[in-house]
Each structure stands twice: as C-alpha cells, then as structure tokens.
Amino acid sequence: MNAFSPTALRDTLAAIDAQAAARRLCVALSGGLDSTVLLEALCRLRDRLPGDGLRAIHVHHGLHQDADGWARHCEALCVRLGVPLTVLRVDARPAPGESPEARAREVRYAALAEALERGEALLTAHHADDQLETVLIQLLRGAGVAGLAAMPAAASFGPGLHLRPLLGFTRAALADWAAREGLSGWLLDPANEELRYARNHLRSEVLPALRAHWPGAAAAAGRSARHCAEASGLLDELAALDAAHCVAGHAIRLSALRGLSAGRQRNLARWQARQLGLAVPDERRLATLLAQVLEAAPDAQPQVEWGEVVALRHGDLLWLAPAHALPEPAGALDWPDPRQPLALGPGLGTLALVPSDRGGLAGKALAAGPWRVVARRGGERLELPGRAGSRALKKLLQDAGVPPWIRTRMPLLEIGGALAAAGAQWVDAAWWAPAGEPAWRLRWERCELPGAEEFIVGGAAFC
Template structure:
C-alpha cells in the first residue's frame, strides 16, 4: 500500500466520519462504480482497513449493461479492488429502458436493491458523493419546487431504508470534487470515465457543465453556502418529524389508518405534516400539496354515507368508519396458511409485507413492564408497529397450530355477551374491508383462538400463556 504524503486532510475527513460509527466490529460496504469518486473512496477505505482490520470490508460493483464499456469497467474494478486488498462482489442487473430520467431512477433503485442483499446487520454503506454533488442535488430539488425535506439534499449519515439496521454514510460530502481530483492525481490512481456524464440532456449534467461553473465564477463559495442551507433545511425537517411523531401517536389507528377525529384537531400545516410522516414510514413517495388538498376535500369531507376514493401515484386514499387509509394493491391471502412446528419463542415473517409475528412465552409482568416503557418513551416501535399483545393458553400436544388470514363462521370474543359472525366483528372493530384478509388468525386444529391485535375467543384467554404481537 502506497500512502499519500499530501492531502492528509481528506483522509482525516474520511477517518473522522467513520470512526465514531465503528466502535465495535461491523461490516463496511462501498458502492464501487470505478469512477473518480468511488475510486478515491476505495483507496481511503484500504488505508482505513490497515488501521482497523477488525471490520469486514466489502466493495459491490453493479453492472448495468447500459454502456458498451460496462465489461471493461467491471474488469477494472476487479483488478483495482484486488490490488487494494478489498473483497469485491459484482452483480449484473437488467433494466427496462424508458425515458432518460426514469432510466436514471431505475438504475439507482436497482443498485440499492442489489447492494442491500450483501449487507449484514448493522452495516455501513459508503457512497462517494461530495460537496459539488450536494450543490447539484439542492438545485435539482429547487427546480422541482421541493420543500425543506427535498432541500435537505443529501445527509452525511442516514438510515438505509432497505436494511433495517444499516446506515448510509457519505464521508466526503464536505469535500469539493477538486480535492478528490488532487488526491487521485497525487496517488497515481486511474479510474473509469462514464461517457454519459457529458450528456447535457440529463438535468444533472446540464447543471454540472453549463450552470454551476457560472455560479462558481460569480460566487466561489456557493457550494459551501448551499451545503449550509441544506443542513438548516435538514434541521427544520427533523423538527417537523419530531412533531409529526407525537401527532402520529395520537392519530394512528392500530391497523394502518389515521383517525379523522384527531386529524381535524390539528392545523392544516400540522395535519399535512403528520400525513406525510405517516406515508414516509410506509416508504411511500410524497403526495403533492394539490393531492393533500383534494384528499381533505373529496375524501375526509365527503358525505357521511359515501364511499370516497382518491387515486394517486402510491395507492388510493379511502375513508372507512372515521379512519383515513391509503389502500394499496395486496396479494390474495385467503388460502395462505402457516403451520407452526412448535410454540416456543420465535419470530414468524408474515406474507405480503404485513410484518413480523412474534410468539413469546415470557411471564405477563415482564411483558407489561416493557410495554409501559415503550409507551413512556414513544419508541420507534410504538410509532411504526401495532404492538397489541394477545395472551392465549397453550395448545394441547395433539393440536395443530396454524396462522390463517380468512376467518369464517362465528366467534365469541371474551368480554362480549355472545357470538358474532366474523364480518360483524370486523365491522365492530372498524377493520376496513380491504384489510380483513390481512389480519393473522390463530387456529388450534379447526378452532379459531384469536385474531392478533383484536380479540381472544372465549375459553382461550390465559394470563401467563402464549404472547402474540406484530411489528411492522
């Protein structure tokens, strides 16, 4: 390994970005395209590895096949990673070519999905964006009419949406591109050049080659000042999210809806804020201000006996028994059955992204204590999960335990005066018709025992039995 004697600051920046996040051994993954930015990052990562060998280091190269040079780029990345003693995984993806802007988005989504497959637990995903990329992103968001969330541009550290405990880290976000060029030149690095970077028909390239040079000539420090503005926008967004989190605890109905009776108590700004936050937790795009206005006028304020619907890019807003929902297309689960081999502590993935079904056999006092703690500190789980515990007696040795999603016939929930049909019970519990086949039902043989999060059938309640709950 040849260490660079100059440009010490750029390595210090890199080291200072990673060191606080690597207190214990973990996986550090680099998205490696072979271009200037990611090559500098790979070189810095190799130096970091010499100082901190306890971590698991990996580079991932995604071959999109969009350029005639893609194979040559892959070969270059393989040789470079091997020379720097960084393990490299290469993945090929096939994209459906549409408009150029949609192609860029598809390529980015494909990269993240492929890279996510190789992340393990609390991984760090390193991306090579720098200060000039931040300026471009800010201007693109400004052109789109974005609010503070969009104008926050790129964060130095942020959760990775496709990996629950993963983080995206941009160690060089405060460094101008020229600093990376200088570093690469002095280290005698060679990198690939993507010919599409010179195509001014792409908005980002238009800004890079025709607009930003003029801005820098007039205002040399504009990249730094815009980065400061992005940070201020990020602070404002964080404050809005804190308020939305508190509002969501009041407004959220356990099964993915928002209580209109609570929404109407909020100002329009605060109401739109919590709706956007609610959709963000579902990893959905943001509706426009126009759609939010139509949502309030055409769905919430529709006649009491109406069945209002408003279609938008990520589903269909609907109202049912005073609750606002965003209905999405779901898989048919009426014939889906999960058979449990045992009833010991376990976590069971539910189909179609419903969530995780937890089965525990801990004493009730311990679970109630933990539940109280969760309520008091308003943890993430209290916001993005319905943690309504159900305690039921254990099955007999000869009884088969299954999880189903279509309930038929009648049931007598504890605390009720008599039996009711499943349809009537779902109505009483305000479960919208399109959500009823997504409620996990526990059966012992052919006998319904409980509907998770809703009720326990008479004869099956148990103070220290099996504890069931769902997290999203």
C-alpha cells in the same frame, strides 16, 4: 471547502459515525475518480481498521457496451490495493416510460443493501458538488425541507449504515489529491456527458456559470441542506407528538386530525406515509386527500390514490396503504381438510380452524361436507344462535363497523353448499355448539388488508 487527505477523511468518518474505526467498511466502487480516491484514501488508513475491515462492491448494470471492461478495471484496481471485491450483476433496463437514471439508481441500491452485512457501513463517494446538484434539482421540483435536506452524511441502510464521508469536499479537491498522489486511469462514463439527463445538463450547462459568480456555491448549498435536515427532523418530532393522540394502530383518527392546524395536518399525513414506507403524496394530492376525508359526509367512503399508494377512509379512521394491499377477492376455494390452514391468496392471509370455549362450530360440522370458502356475492343471510329469524350478512357487517374493502373480501364458509360461518365473527345456528361443548371457530390470520388489525380479530365472536 476543505482540502482532501486521508487524515481529513478519517476525521470526517469519526464525526459522522463514532464506530467507524471499529466497523467494517464497504466502498461502492464505480471506478470513476470519486470512488477511486475514496478507496485509495481508505487503504492509507487500513492500519486503523479491523483486520478484514475494508472491501468493495462494483455494480455491473449491463447498460453500456463497456460494462464488462469497467468491471475488469475495478477488479484490477482492487487486486493492486489488496482489497476484496464483489461484482454484482443486475438488470437495470428501464420499463417503457421509466427514467433510466431512476431505474439504475433503484436497482443499484437494492443490490447494495442486499449485499451489505449486518452492522457494516456502505461508503459512497458523493461529494459537495453532488450535494449542490441534488439541492438544486430538489428546489426545481418544488421539494419541501425533507427534499432540500438532500443527501445525509449518515443514514440507516439495509442491515447496516450508508455513509457519505466526502460531502465536505469538492470534486476539485479530490482531483487535487489524486494528482499529488500520482493516481490516474480512472474510468469516464460517457453517460455523464448525455445532456438529456437533468443532472448532467445541470452539471455541464448551469453549474459552471453558477460557480463563476458564486465560488462558494457548493459549501453554501451544503449548509442549507444541513439546515433543512435539522428543520425536517423538528417537523418529524412535531408529527410524532401529534401522532400520539391522532394515530390509532395504522390509522389516523380524523376527529383528532381536525383539531390540528392545516400545516400540522399535512405534516402528520406526510409523516404517516413515511412511517409506513409509502410514497409521500405531492402537494396537490395531499390537498385533495385532506379535503375529501375531512369534508366528506360521515357515511362517505372516499378513496384517493397516488402512484402505488391508496388512502381509504371509514368512519373516523383514515388508512394509507400500498395499492397491492387491496387484492382481488379470493375465488371459491375447496377446503378438503379443515384441520389444515387454507391459503386465501396473496395479501388475504389464511383461514384456520381453532378450538373455542365460547361456542362455535359443532363437531358435526367436521364430519359434514364438502367445506368450501367463498367470497360475498350479496344477499347472504345467517340465523344467529338464540335469535329468532335470519339476519342479512350485509347488515351484520355494517353494524359491526367493518370497512367495505374488508366486507367484500371476508371469507365465508359453506358446508354442503349452505352458509355456515362468516369470517371469525358469526356462525349459523344450524352448525352452532354453545359454550361448554366441543366447538371450533374460524381464525382469519396474516391478512394484509388495511384495518385488518382493528377489524379481523382471531377468536373474537359476535354471535
């Protein structure tokens, strides 16, 4: 591995970010050896940065009795170096059954992303030994190439970038430089000695024996991670090519998906989940998902869930969505002033009244009342303009191809206790004004239900 120095750090930064010399840099400062060395070395390069181009952030988790002292240590270090410091206080207490490590990491990165300025780069002090640990942990979890790619040297983060410029240096190399520079006094987190945490156990019990036989283990793991990152990028490119004819809007077209090999089907499903910012299903869930959606009868409505994600199929389309995108149907809501949009509830958007030149609710509807918006209860019927007899709303929704999770949440307008309109699509003949007369339509807006972009069309009329 490489010897560490400020010059080597400068060259690494230039290699992973061409704009590093002109970009404002923000160091995530824990106060330990690694982040202390990173900040000290950057201060040696300060004349090559913009005038206000270096600052630090310390995240105060509040999980340890010495947390206040750690924050004070970082403040003193930054005062000595003349570096502005922000201390972020967060609540990182895990919920019952939640991993303390995962909770602390999630809260820490969320706080850092929120504190980062546009175009700024967050620098963390992850080094080659951290990368080795990450590769081994991912391997033991059975990860694919995306997981084995481990930590990238540069990635988008919040409004800026996340850079890891120390991945090419071992912790020993950082300690050697600190000794040559006479640095000392960095913090030691006692949590790092708790072997009940998987990473600490690996670091304390496994890696010393591994290095004894393979001194170059960290460098080799770094190369493997880079190879896996390249392979993962190629798989993403393949998925993007497949998505061009398999993905419509936010949904996957199953008829096109069936034309792919099994490996490409799985690759596309994982890629689609990542594109939507969702958790990727594990191997078992993914196999279940594809089997159910591809082998089920055409009129089946399979639903597969993992974590906070739900997969929904309707006809030839498959949606992946966060579970919260299927909120409970709205209860009955009074609409005292139809000229003002009505909020239907979290995830369900709003209902608004808009002018229509293609027919719709007649002017007499505005003078009638009371207006009330309700959810489907079953058995609703509408008399459609120009058609004899009434039609079951259930049949109208089925014929229009509206997915069942949208049917159950479609807002129905009652005027004076009678059904007057269903969503943006149908108006009862009793309240109908034909094209050429003043008329209004309902517009269902900002709905987050899966498939809303295909099946909730503001202003579209089926009457």
